[in-house]
Amino acid sequence: MKDFISAASEKAKDxxxxxxxxxxxxxxxxxxxxxxxxxRDLALAKRTAGTIKQHALDHLHNYLKxxxxxxxxxxxxxLWAETSTDxxxxxxxxxxxxxxxxxxxxxxxxxxxxGVREHLEEKGIEVYETDLGELIVQWAxxxxxxxxxxxxxxxxxxxxxLFNKKLGARLDASHEELVGYARRFLRxxxxxxxxxxxxxxxxxxxxxxxxxxxxxxxxxxxxxxxKVHVVIAGIEKVIPSLTDLALxxxxxxxxxxxxxxxxxxxxxxxxxxxxxxxxxxHMYVILLDNGRTRLLSDRKARVAGRCxxxxxxxxxxxxxxxxGGHAYPHIYSGPIGKVIVPWFEPxxxxxxxxxxxxxxxxxxxxxxxxxxxxxxxNRIKYQEEQGSLLEAIAFYLWTLSSKFPFLENIIxxxxxxxxxxxxxxxxxxxxxxxxxxxxxxxxxxxxxVRKHRxxxx
Numbered sequence: 154m155k156d157f158i159s160a161a162s163e164k165a166k167d168x169x170x171x172x173x174x175x176x177x178x179x180x181x182x183x184x185x186x187x188x189x190x191x192x193r194d195l196a197l198a199k200r201t202a203g204t205i206k207q208h209a210l211d212h213l214h215n216y217l218k219x220x221x222x223x224x225x226x227x228x229x230x231x232l233w234a235e236t237s238t239d240x241x242x243x244x245x246x247x248x249x250x251x252x253x254x255x256x257x258x259x260x261x262x263x264x265x266x267x268g269v270r271e272h273l274e275e276k277g278i279e280v281y282e283t284d285l286g287e288l289i290v291q292w293a294x295x296x297x298x299x300x301x302x303x304x305x306x307x308x309x310x311x312x313x314x315l316f317n318k319k320l321g322a323r324l325d326a327s328h329e330e331l332v333g334y335a336r337r338f339l340r341x342x343x344x345x346x347x348x349x350x351x352x353x354x355x356x357x358x359x360x361x362x363x364x365x366x367x368x369x370x371x372x373x374x375x376x377x378x379x380k381v382h383v384v385i386a387g388i389e390k391v392i393p394s395l396t397d398l399a400l401x402x403x404x405x406x407x408x409x410x411x412x413x414x415x416x417x418x419x420x421x422x423x424x425x426x427x428x429x430x431x432x433x434x435h436m437y438v439i440l441l442d443n444g445r446t447r448l449l450s451d452r453k454a455r456v457a458g459r460c461x462x463x464x465x466x467x468x469x470x471x472x473x474x475x476x477g478g479h480a481y482p483h484i485y486s487g488p489i490g491k492v493i494v495p496w497f498e499p500x501x502x503x504x505x506x507x508x509x510x511x512x513x514x515x516x517x518x519x520x521x522x523x524x525x526x527x528x529x530x531n532r533i534k535y536q537e538e539q540g541s542l543l544e545a546i547a548f549y550l551w552t553l554s555s556k557f558p559f560l561e562n563i564i565x566x567x568x569x570x571x572x573x574x575x576x577x578x579x580x581x582x583x584x585x586x587x588x589x590x591x592x593x594x595x596x597x598x599x600x601x602v603r604k605h606r607x608x609x610x
Contacts, residue, residue, distance in 0.1 A: 164479065173307070184410065188407035188411040191403060198519075200521060206392070213391065227361050230436070244439070247381065255279040258287070259284060259367065260284035283342075283343075284303070285371075296478075298477055352365075352385060359393060366418045368417065383436075389460075444498065457496075457522055462489075464487075465518065466488040483501055503535065
C-alpha cells in the first residue's frame with residue numbers, strides 16, 4: 154500500500170504526463186458522444202447488454218460446457234487453466250509440441266495478466282506485440298497504461314525517439330510515417346511466426362466461436378498466418394449466442410473508442426479445414442480462472458463479471474485522470490481494477506480505497522455495473538479481513554461516539570486528539586491532521602442560544 158501511495162503521489166505531480174493523458178481523454182470523450190448517436194435508445198441498449206451478460210454469468214457452467222463441446226467438434230483443443238501458472242504450462246507444452254521459435258501476439262489484457270510475453274522470452278522464444286500501442290510499450294519496457302489504449306501516455310515525439318532507436322525512424326517523422334515503420338517491421342515478423350496468440354472479446358456459446366474486434370487488422374494476421382493459434386480468455390467472456398454480437402460489437406466500439414463499429418470484426422470457429430486456403434492448422438483455447446471463480450461465487454460481486462473491457466470507467470475516473478495506469482500495482486487499473494483486482498489477488502485489496510466514490514464510473518458503464526457500490530463493498534471486506542483488532546476497536550468507539558454525541562462531548566479535547574493521532578490518523582493520510590477544538594459544538598451552540606434568549610446578559 155505504501156508503494157502504491159508513493160507511486161500515485163509522484164504521478165499526480167507529473168504535469169507533463171497529466172497533460173498528455175488529459176488531451177487524449179478529451180479527444181476520446183468527444184468521439185464517444187458522436188458514437189452514442191447510433192443508438193435510438195442508449196439506456197435500453199445498456200440495460201439489455203447488462204441483462205444478457207448477467208444471464209450468462211448466472212448460468213456460466215452451462216454455457217462454458219456448451220462452448221467446449223461445440224468448439225471441440227470444430228477441431229479446437231479446449232484447455233482449462235485454474236491459475237496463471239497452469240496457463241503458462243499449457244503454452245509451454247504447445248510451443249514445445251510445435252517447435253515454436255517466434256510468437257506474434259495481438260492486444261490482450263488477459264495475456265498481460267498472465268505474463269505470457271515475459272514468460273516466453275525467458276524461455277528463449279521471440280515474442281512480438283503486433284498492436285501498435287502494445288509494441289510501443291513492449292519496446293519501452295513498460296506495462297500498458299490503459300485497458301484499450303496501452304500507449305495513451307506517449308506523444309508523437311516519444312514514439313519517434315523510440316522508433317529511431319529500434320527502427321531507425323526519423324525524429325521528425327509524422328504519425329503516418331511512424332505507422333509505416335511499424336508496418337514494414339511487422340510484415341516480416343508475420344511471415345516467419347510459428348504461433349499467434351490472441352485474447353477474446355467474447356466467447357460464443359452456441360457456435361463455439363471466438364469473437365475478436367480490433368482496428369488495425371493485426372489480430373487477423375495473428376490467427377490466420379501462423380500454423381498455430383492460441384486463444385487465452387477469462388471464463389467470464391462467454392455470451393449465449395452469436396446474435397448477441399449485434400449489440401455488443403457496436404456497444405464496445407462506442408464506449409471503447411467512440412466508433413460506431415471497429416474496423417475489423419472477426420469470428421474464429423476453429424483450425425482451417427482441408428478445403429480452406431488459409432488459417433492455422435492447430436487451434437487451442439485456454440479458458441482461464443485465475444480468481445474469477447472467487448469473484449463470481451459472491452452474489453453481490455458477480456455483476457463485475459459483466460465487464461467488456463471498454464475502458465470507459467477509466468477515462469471518466471478523476472483518480473485515473475490524475476495518476477494514470479502505471480501507478481496501480483496490477484495490470485487492471487481504474488475503477489474496474491479496484492473492483493476485480495482484490496478478488497484476483499486478495500493481497501491488493503487496498504486499491505479499492507483509491508477512489509473518490511463520485512459514481513461517474515457506474516454512470517458511464519455500458520453494461521450497468523454499479524462500480525462505486527462494489528468498490529465500497531470491497532472496502533468493507535478488506536477492513537473485515539485485513540484490519541487490526543485495535544483499529545476495529547478504535548473505529549467502533551468512533552462510531553459509538555458519533556451515534557451518541559453526549560459520549561463524545563464529555564471526553565476532553567486533549568484526550569480525543571491523542572486517541573485520533575494514535576489509532577486513526579495513519580488511515581487518514583494524506584489529509585491534514587484533524588484537531589478537536591477545546592469547546593465542542595454543543596457548548597458553543599448552548600452559549601449562542603443562551604445569548605439569544607437573554608441578550609442583556
